[in-house]
Amino acid sequence: MTKEERFQNRIDQDLKIEPKDWMPEAYRRTLVRQISQHAHSEVVGMLPEGNWLTRAPSLRRKVALLAKVQDEAGHGLYLYSATETLGTPRDETIDDLLAGRAKYSSIFNYPTTSWADIGAIGWLVDGAAILNQVSLTRTSYGPYARAMVRICKEESFHQRQGYEIMLTLCRGSAAQKAMAQDALNRWWWPALMMFGPHDTESTHTEQSMKWKIKRERNDDLRQRFVDMTVPQADYLGITIPDPHLRWNPDRHHYDFGEIDWEEFWKVVKGFGPCNRERLEARRKAHVEGAWIRDAAEAYARRQSEMKKAIA
């Protein structure tokens, strides 16, 4: 049996691949690509929500939002660490983001123009992220799968804080309910885009499914998201902005309209409403944060010198 066959055998038996195990170079590269894009999404994802930290409508809302945004930073850290286990230094991964070479989720290139957007993001964006990430708790690469377990627990708190904001707005005044509806109108289609292109258009799905990096296809997860979310919108009493949305009793799923793929690819290629602003914010934070990275390194050096001196 060749090394490649032994590797595929382990995957087929649902055994995890660990950092020191032999792996095909293309498997490693696919993981570095997906995990680093995921890490960047978590970190860039802090920006649209961070926009509302100073304007949260109450102390309780502010504390919950602050905790959520801090959680996203933690998710970024677990994921950058998982990328490092594949031999890619964090500096390199972050440089790729700052230079505009790396992708991150399209969803974070849309603006948050009202408080209701914070509700819609928690409900829809975290809701979509959970579906995708629960399936990734079974991904074949051990460090990625283990990071996903903790991330999913935190995402479920995020989803609830978002849905609770939506519920409060929908039970409030007519103006508040209109804000919730407007946020749903603007976030619905971008949320569906998070699952990626149709499987027929997806570059990586086939190979990633074979390697069990991906455990479910883009279109299957998207369908599950629609099926799960429609009753939640009904409960809120607001309308999903899709005239083609209807229950299909034969398929036992909701049928829904076609995504605007032209818009999707425009955003993915860097020309969405906020792509430029998001990258500028990350670059500024990187420059302004240089002193803390230097201080952390100096501290670590000193600690290790002290340990050596004691030994």
Ligand code: BYC
């Ligand atoms: N945005 O062959 P495909 C979160 C790219 S949630 C931008 O299907 P793959 C959070 C794709 O990278 C969001 N680009 O790719 C939530 C590929 O381009 P490259 C993050 C996209 O990898 C709340 C090309 O299109 N979650 O973090 O098999 C608050 C062809 O696509 C998108 C994850 O990253 C998109 N929406 O499947 C804060 C989950 N969709 O790389 C934070 C992990 C596709 O060849 N990632 N592209 O240049 C995945 O599960 C998979 O990477 C995807 C795409 C399902 C996203």
